[in-house]
Amino acid sequence: MADYDFSQDLSEARAKFETIALAVDLDALRIRISDLERQASEPNLWDDPDKAQHITSKLSASQAQLRKLEEVQQRLDDIETLYALGAEESDSDSIDEAREELSQTRVSLADMEIQTLLDGEYDDRTAVMTIRSGAGGVDAADWAQMLLRQYLRYAERSGFKAKVLDTSYAEEAGIKSATVQIEGPYAYGKLSVEGGTHRLVRISPFDNQGRRQTSFAAVEVIPLVEPTDHIDIPDSDIRVDTYMSSGPGGQGVNTTYSAVRLTHLPTGIVVTMQDERSQIQNRAAAMSVLQSRLLVLKHEEEAKTRKELAGDIKASWGDQMRSYVLHPYQMVKDLRTGYETSDTQGVFDGDLDAFIDTGIRWRHQQRKEAEAGAEATND
Template sequence: MAEFDFSQAIGEARSKYDTIAEALDVDKLKAQIKDLESQASEPGLWDDPDNAQKITSKLSAAQSQLKRLTDMNTRIDDVETLVELAREEEDTDSLADAKTEVESIAKDLDDLEIQTLLDGEYDERSAVVTIRSGAGGVDAADFAQMLLRMYLRYCERNGFKAKVMDTSYAEEAGIKSATFQVDAPYAYGRLSVEGGTHRLVRISPFDNQGRRQTSFAAVEVVPLVEATDHIDIPDTDIRVDTYCSSGPGGQGVNTTYSAVRITHLPTGLVVTMQDERSQIQNRAAAMAVLQSRLLVLRHEEEAKKKKELAGDIKASWGDQMRSYVLHPYQMVKDLRTGYETSQTQAVFDGDIDGFIAAGIRWRHQQRREAAEE
């Protein structure tokens, strides 16, 4: 077995760290923290709880990012010193510890690098995710619920605040659709690469003949709108319907007409909301999601115009972006990036960081190639 090359590994780590630190602009990050600390110390900060939460959340994220950069620099210095001392004393145990630490640093640098690639217009925002069952009947509804659990577990694993805003249950099993909001810095930038059509292949638990079934579910990810977005929706452009909230199988769980369905007449977009207790709260939440979707629609129309001017660009996501195969073999594979794993249960338990990281790198590459054309 070839001897581990500490000089090369540490040199590569140092070079990658310098690139990341330059991209994140440490001086700018420190200035941002100073400004946010000043805003957070204002006497009337909590007079506006929503704005206060936004400021403190941004401050916490910026401080955490700076600490990660500082700690990473210290770790590289420390492991370099450890290797020098271990070589002088011919301490094989310390060299083994140093090798483990160098490998850990390399992995953590890869994770930190992802942050530098989240440079899209809305990447730093919170996200609103909607999952809808597609072709495949009961299996598709069950698959949609599996995906909902997968994303909620992903959020839990990463410390992201997630709140289910609306769920439409299917009659036999699973869900027709579900919408949830993820409040975390860069939630949209990370989760937006999950948008598209997901495919499941397995032996159907709903088929008494035990046949293999292919089913589909769609995932839509939009950034949460902010007051500065100026998405005006005239009352004449919407139809608002109210109804009683429901649970699995259509069982009534609310005797008041608190659930809200808003239809945007010009585009046909429909948003339903039933998580809140009052009709007023559900209407406000539904309007926020509708504004988010209209914001994305406007952004897509602008991008389409740019694409027409620039000519055909290869950056196409395609309809089917990921396959989850449980039979005749175990494999989850992203069809855009080629990233795959045989640990299917871990994926459905929320271990999708590798897929998201690969997706972010793929998207960054597509954007760069498109800009060069």
């Protein structure tokens, strides 16, 4: 019976690996790596630092993906050999080691499977996340700041590079809004499932009567544009305002008109930036974020007809998508996927992998259903 169970588990693991390898397309991945290596070896690569960083980052991520796939394939072969030898020699230690190795490998395969679901056009991009306080007064501002900390901790745990681009502080406590850029492999694809309204229920630390308070914050996630995206914005469509930076910062930041506010007149989109010391740097950063938002808007308009054909999809991204309850019990629950945990402190400390993974699977299923609905409508 034990042999049968192990063989079945190993067969399932191999089948999952083959599915992942097919989705990744190993031949195409190797060709992409070869092309990136050629570009990275060009003598004038670093004449354009941004382009060079983009190429080297892509190359590093692609090489890591190929290496991980090859390592898992070899690991499955080694596990099979180890178990066979253990069974032949009645070596229980070798059999137990093979089972443990297979269990760990199956976890690795589950992680790799998630990445194959990140097949959107911009999923491998850097993410730009904006957090805004909503209904709930000072508690909402405090909640927005808690969410900012949560995502910064998530980035740290994930090995991502995070940079706060702009912060608007509330008068009493917390923040009105904050924009943070998070860079890492598939940062946008992973964090895009965090977009929506987040609700917090707790005993308010700002209420001297100790009453329970419900507060809300909105999270927006967009992909950072790249030079190849070609989002042209005429100067006549932009109003530029400069002002002194606010909040914590060095003397050079807070005493010069280095902060920049860009207003895109046709759409009313406003982007502010005050992280950099110079007005030129802030304007460039603000323009990049504005282009990202216009890119998202463009693709939303293009997809509108397809969405209408597909019908309404449950749990719209603009609606409340997650509840964090601290009183009268401890729970964080995603209202789209149904996934929940009582480890609220772990979530606040950035342990979001389970929520993000289930969110990616949920989104993938929603897209499949939408495509099937559109095809049925067209037929």
